[in-house]
Amino acid sequence: MNAIASPTPVEEVDAQTRTRNAFEKVWGVIVWNDPVNLMPYVVFVFKRVLKMTQEMAHQHMMEVHQRGKSLVAQETREKAEFLVHQLQGFGLQATMEKG
Amino acid sequence: MRCERSNNWLTLEFEEREKELLLYSLEELEGHYSTDESTLSTKSQAYWKGKLTHSKDIEKELSEESVDLSETRRLWKSERLILVRKWLAEEGTLKTQGGGILVLDQGEAEQFLAVINDRRLLLALEHNLDEEMMSRHLSKINDSELQQALWEIHFLAIIQHYILEGIDVP
Numbered sequence: 001m002n003a004i005a006s007p008t009p010v011e012e013v014d015a016q017t018r019t020r021n022a023f024e025k026v027w028g029v030i031v032w033n034d035p036v037n038l039m040p041y042v043v044f045v046f047k048r049v050l051k052m053t054q055e056m057a058h059q060h061m062m063e064v065h066q067r068g069k070s071l072v073a074q075e076t077r078e079k080a081e082f083l084v085h086q087l088q089g090f091g092l093q094a095t096m097e098k099g
Numbered sequence: 100m101r102c103e104r105s106n107n108w109l110t111l112e113f114e115e116r117e118k119e120l121l122l123y124s125l126e127e128l129e130g131h132y133s134t135d136e137s138t139l140s141t142k143s144q145a146y147w148k149g150k151l152t153h154s155k156d157i158e159k160e161l162s163e164e165s166v167d168l169s170e171t172r173r174l175w176k177s178e179r180l181i182l183v184r185k186w187l188a189e190e191g192t193l194k195t196q197g198g199g200i201l202v203l204d205q206g207e208a209e210q211f212l213a214v215i216n217d218r219r220l221l222l223a224l225e226h227n228l229d230e231e232m233m234s235r236h237l238s239k240i241n242d243s244e245l246q247q248a249l250w251e252i253h254f255l256a257i258i259q260h261y262i263l264e265g266i267d268v269p
Contacts, residue, residue: 035230036223038256040263041216047268048209081151081161088149089175091216095152096161 027080029073032093033064045090046072049083102261109208109265111201111258118199120254124218125183125193131221132180136173142224147172179214182207208266215255222248 031042039061046057050072063070072094073083080096087094101112113121131139136147149172152158186193186201193199203211222228226248233249240246 035228035233036220036252037216038259038263041212041259044212044263044266044268084151085149085171090213091220095150096157097152097154098157 025076026074026099027077028071028097028099029075029080029083029087030069030095030097031060031064031072031087032095033068034093037092039065041090042092045087045092049086049090100258100261102265104265104267107205109203109205109262111203111261113193113199113201115197115199117254118193120251121199121258122187122193124215124251124255125187128214128218129180129183129187131217132176132183136176140225143221146221146224147176179210179217182210183214186211205266208262212259212262212266215258219252219255222252228252 031046042061042064043054043057046052046060047054050057052060052072060070060072072087073080075083077096084094084096100114100117101110103110103112131143136144139147148169150158151161185191188194193201201211223233226232226245228249233252235249237246237249237253240249
């Protein structure tokens with residue numbers, strides 16, 4: 001009978017905690033507007049570094065241009081750090097923020 | 100200026116005046132890339148140091164846990180210096196009489212874009228250029244140094260446009 005018992009409440013709490021922790025570990029990569037980088041250049045960098053489609057890259061570039069910033073990726077800390085460096089390597093103003 | 104793509108190669112053809120301007124930018128970059136970071140202006144040092152985040156708390160957290168990536172940035176500088184020196188080489192096709200030609204493969208074309216973008220961004224930083232300044236007509240600028248900086252930024256942007264039309268992101 002015990003073999004098919006439901007998971008205990010303690011295990012449910014653990015699962016919730018694990019899920020919450022997993023989400024807390026997501027880092028956002030943000031690209032900020034700047035007066036120098038050309039729009040088609042930003043699109044190129046998004047395609048090159050973030051592997052975006054032309055349409056997606058254009059959409060994010062427009063968001064950067066019109067709203068001042070765009071969340072371009074959500075990754076683990078290590079990957080987000082790598083992407084920020086790659087984007088900065090092409091001269092884009094990119095940062096990473098938690099959550 | 101002309102830009103032609105053939106298979107994986109991009110050929111940039113410059114008229115004499117364009118070539119001279121490009122040579123000037125590349126020579127300036129050669130000087131910049133080969134200068135010891137500590138002797139660069141504070142703005143240029145900040146450019147190469149970079150910032151991973153705008154948040155002080157996160158910055159502290161990252162500096163405690165992250166590996167030191169400033170070495171990576173130094174590597175970019177030295178890699179770009181090698182390329183710039185290659186493009187500026189005496190036997191190179193930019194040093195011939197009259198116009199000039201640069202033939203770049205896909206990877207080099209991407210590097211070329213990033214290199215001339217460095218020059219544009221560094222000029223903008225040194226002259227505190229904002230959106231309004233960037234769109235101001237050159238004839239409306241009295242400061243000749245600033246006028247020249249803006250002229251160079253716009254000229255390099257034209258080259259970027261040509262290349263961006265010619266390259267394909269895999």
